[in-house]
Amino acid sequence: MEALLFNVDNGFLEGIVRGYKAGLLTQSHYSNLTQCETIEDFRTQLSATDYGNFLSNEPLPISTSTIADKATQLLVDQFNFLRSNAVEPLTKFFDYITYAYMIDNVVLLITGTLHERNTQELLERCHPLGVFDTLPALCVATNVEELYRTVLVETPLAPYFRDCITAADLDDLNIEIIRNTLYKAYLEDFYAFCTTLGGPTADVMHRILSFEADRRSINITINSFGTELTKERRVKLFPTIGRLFPAGNNTLARADDIDQVRSACDGVMEYRAFFESGPASGAGARGNGAGAQDSTAHLLGELEDTSAAGELEDRFFVQEVHLNKLAFLQQFQHGVFYAYVKLKEQEIRSVTWIAECIAQDARDRIQDYIPTF
């Protein structure tokens, strides 16, 4: 059925997004980029790719954050173009993609306000895909209920938030709990939405979202070691989807150290590899690199970021890229749009990482990016 009717509404956009995908940097581009001596070389190299002249009007010297901003702006422009040309249910699908960024922005803003940062500065650091009208007003809130009442009630995040209202007041732990509860609700909702779409979209998106859910469960478990988060509350944060659910999640809920996490993941072939070299031996330089790289993505994210967790995170990213690449193997489905956004995001992270290495003259770690294609 999709083969017959999909292109009526979405054929154009799928063509566009596949064209965008063809413009993603390839391995040879990356190897050229890593050979650059200076940021100006880097700019010259990038201008030969689909990035084109996106930096040509910037006065020298160019900072890495400018590169990241400009590259993100390109992604946002592409996304907005796709979104404004979409029709239902693809529009809804695009909305769902933005919810994840909204959650990040909300948490970023609350955390920032808690630490008394400048609101304007925080707003600039928000991801442009997740900005909504009432976002700035978040900084007024001092407790969770107020947060919900004043701002979030009219955003699409409102239904996800209902479960968090019980949380008493805002502190770092609670914010982290809010983030994970929101994310759990979001993933479950998105998963359900994809199920209603059915067909190959459901197949592809379930695969990606399941992995996302499992990744969160594992991260929550590892990060909760040694904190005051009780096991009962930990269970509540696990998304009820994914390949670890329910058996693996139950084991995770009881886990006290990383070995138990590993045994929980033993049930799934692909996840076994994540723990293979083990945290004891694998805490090398590579892990550190990935940790620093993730700092852009998880700005105020994980509570503890040990080298082991960093390496795990690195492998998660590789697996994510792999799954997103698989999405392009199937036609007539919405998964490509999600996959493209994620891949492009990963690419921006990699490009920024390389630029950062060049700027700080850290040649030995320049190879630690995660290639997309």
Added chain:
Amino acid sequence: MGDEYPSLFRSEQMSLVQLIVPTEVAHDTIAELGELGNVEFKDLNPDVNPFQRSYVGEIRRVDEMARRVRFFSSQIEKDKDKVPIRPLYDSAPLLTVGPRAAHTMDELDVKLAEHETRLIQMNDSYQLLSERTKELVEARHVLRETAVFFERASGYQQDVRSSFDDSSAPLLQHDDREQQYSSSNIQFDLEFVAGTIERSRLPTFERVLWRVLRGNLYMNHTDIQEPFVDPTTGVETRKNVFIIFAHGDTLLAKIRKVAESMGATLYPIDANADKRAESMREVTARLEDLQVVLFNTGINRRAELVTIGESLASWQDVVRKEKLIYETLNLLIYDVRRKTLIAEGWCPTRDIPMIQVALRHATEESGTNVPPILHDLKTNKTPPTFNRTNRFTEGFQTIMDAYGIASYQEVNPGLFAVITFPFLFAVMFGDIGHGFITFMSAAIMILLERRLLKADLGEIFGMFFFGRYIILMMGLFSMYTGLLYNDIFSKSLHLFASGWSWPEDPGNQTVTAIPNGHTYIFGLDPGWHGADNALLFTNSYKMKMSIVLGVVHMTFALCLQVPNHLRFKRYTDIWTNFVPQMIFLQSIFGYLVVCIIYKWTIDWETSPTGPPSLLNMLISMFLSPGTVDPDTQLYRGQSTVQVILLGLAFVCVPWMLIAKPYLEWKEMQKIHGQGYIGLGTDEAPRDISDTVMEGEEEGNGRAVVEAMEEEHEQHDFGEVVIHQVIHTIEFCLGCISHTASYLRLWALSLAHAQLSEVLWTMTIEGVLGMSGVFGIIAILLMGVVWFILTVGILCVMEGLSAFLHALRLHWVEANSKHYEAGGYEFAPLSFASLDEN
């Protein structure tokens, strides 16, 4: 053969030259060659990354300069008043060659940087000032609007108070009295927040506040009429003044926080009317001061922009050229020990003296005495294809290049397209009137050529303008074929005495024209016009004519193989390809053409047999060879002739199929017989005599570059066979389908004639009979409608369609007979082409 007179028949003879340029004159040499525009440089360091090449630093510097120049031009564009930019031909040339070149560039770099800092500074201060002005203007608005609000509120207040007075406590009365004493207004004990906010955000702002204050929101807002314009980006924003009343410090703080985070600007407003009036005065005074300063800054900035505009065009030019020069220099090999650059490139052999002169000139200019050295290299690489065109032939050549670039020194179909293209077009478009309109429009474009060349015409008109000479020729030829068809806006011309006379019969019945012995001298007899069987006649005539033209055109195209075979020394191909193909084509379709013409020459009225159908004749020639129905016989001995022709055609098929592979195979056997075996990587074994080999060994005293790795594909016997099989099948089937394809000439010509007739009857004809004032008006109106439709539909739309079909006939039907189109275009380094994009 470089001294041959340049022609379009074959592409230019090219030479691979090597330039050895001392580093100090390298820049000037490239600049000079760029002005000349006839050397294509080869990339001699393809393995080197773009940023590891010798001149990256210079390129980066030029890029930075280009960025500054772009910044200037965007600033000039954004300015509200138009800043004049002095055109390039008017401004003094900025010399970047010669001994002072480096100095000039440094100076320019510094100058650009200075201008940039100054402009940025001015922009900053201008922005700062306008920001402040904006704030003051907003403050004034807030003051004014709140004043209005307070006045209105005080009115209410008095009403409310008066009703309260009786029951209120004396303490309050005391308060009231005191306030009335101090001012005419009543002091509010409510506290409030006032400010401005963007209009688009107002609803969100209101909603958030409503929720923050739990529904207890008392807010007032009014629109500010005039928009605020950002001075640097020119974006308009519209704002609203708002005032919110609340009680309690916590709430007020919360409101302030929300307002600030939503991007609102707050202004401290006093509830006291006097203080308000005072601050209003203060604001107005400051605003006036600021505006004066702002105005002066604006004037300064504009003066700066005007100065920049004076020389912007020449800067742009210099920067673009410099970038191109350094990019070209990066293609060269840099020999550090000898301080020289080595360039290799293609150039037309004929232009080598000119290039020598340019090199000498460059040396003189730069003031050194070490001239660059130019070598002619011998190579077996295929040179690029370069056809020298002028304004007239450019369009026709482009048509053929769009199909494919000719192989090096191949016969160029673009030359013949100059005549055949407009002619085939005109066969479909034949009408004197429409042809004249087309001709005139092209003539106007050509007369205004100089002016239009400079102007930016836009994509669509630019395309027409580019093809102006094609259109001119098409118009001319259409007038000629229009004369042949005797067609002017679907009417006929009576130029000569008609061969038919109509009987003088007033009766309302069908009449038959009688031949009167005249022969109409040129074109179609106007007597056919309006006759019942006119369509029958023109159809048959045009159909046969299309076939005749088609076969002639294909035969001609086929003949163009011969010069190719001769030039590339493929003599056997004449016998294995050209001759059988020609016989095949002529024995079937050439015969048909002869029959058509023969049939035309016979007066069938007086013939004993009826006119035979030529189509049936051709079909039965294949289906029942040897038998011809005597009733439909065209001439005596027809069956014998047809059997012989058919036999010839059938012989040609295996001839084409087998002869060439057989010769190849024999050649190979011969080479193997001599004891040579082809090595995997080396060139295929050649059959050459000893003298040639000796000549090559000695190099004839010239530099010989033999790069074997490319160009030489292995001649596989199987490949030759497959190629030949495909070629044969394609040709034999193609002959039939291509001949049929030429029938489009008839179909389009018919459609064109019919359409113009329909247009005539549906517009003008209806009103022609009317008389009086009304009749004149109707004719005028209808005339205009008719003319517009004639130009729009018949000339432009029909013209485009006929153009397309003529294009197809050239690309597919004619080019497939001889055109290899395996070349690549000559892309010289040229500053002139820089301006085009």
